[in-house]
Amino acid sequence: MIDINGSLVLSYTNCRREAWLMAHRIIPEQDNTSMSLGRLIHEASYENRGEKDVSIDNIKLDMVEEKKGKTIVSEIKKSKYSLEGARDQLLFYLLRLKEMGVQAEGQLLVPKEKKKITITLTEEEEERIKKLCEEIQKLVEGPIPEIERAQNKCKNCAYYTYCWV
Ligand code: SF4
Structure with missing residues (x-):
């Protein structure tokens, strides 16, 4: 059994092969432009808001804020592409927090596009994410x-050279 984390959930939704490579600790290209840009946007955005890079157990939250008695956890993304994976990643964090006794709301933030999407962990989403984690376990064993x-969709992936060159 592997310890599933948010990056793995994000990758699984983006591309099964990417999740497999990540789970088998195959190191992606470190100077990938897309990854570097993502890191830069993360560091430069929302400097005076909440607490950034909060690690709890095996989850790493981009930003945590307390607002009107609510805990809000945010994922900061560089563009609206891959938002489906980012949504699942955030739902996974909300589920892990719930299991730790913390009720939180999620926000997907795309600062370059001034976009904010509120994410709530409903019962249906909770079941879906649990099932998704089981699927990841199976995938990794295979x-x-x-x-x-x-x-063309792989061009921004850090495993591009691994898969295509
Ligand atoms: S390069 Fe394409 S096929 Fe390979 S891991 Fe990345 S997204 Fe998946």
Whole structure:
């Protein structure tokens, strides 16, 4: 059994093969432009808001704030692309927090596009994320998945050279 984290959930929704590579500790390209840009936006955004980079157990939250008695956890993304994966990642964090006794609300933030999406962990979403975690466990135990994405969609992936070169 592997210890599932938010990055793995994000990758699984983006591309099964990416999740498998990550789970098997195959190191992605470190100077990938997309990753560097993401790090830069994360560091430069919301400097005077909440607490950034909060680690609890095996989860790492981009930002945590207390507002009107509510705990709000945010994921900061560089663009609206891959928001489906980011949504699942945030729901996974909300579920892990709930299991620790913390009720929180989620926010997906895309500072470059001034976008804010509120994410709530409903019962249906909770069940879906639990199932998704089971699927990840199964995937990791199996062989490496075939390339599943079109080459142009892989261009920003840090495993691009691994898959395509
Ligand atoms: S390069 Fe494409 S196929 Fe390979 S891991 Fe990344 S998204 Fe998946």
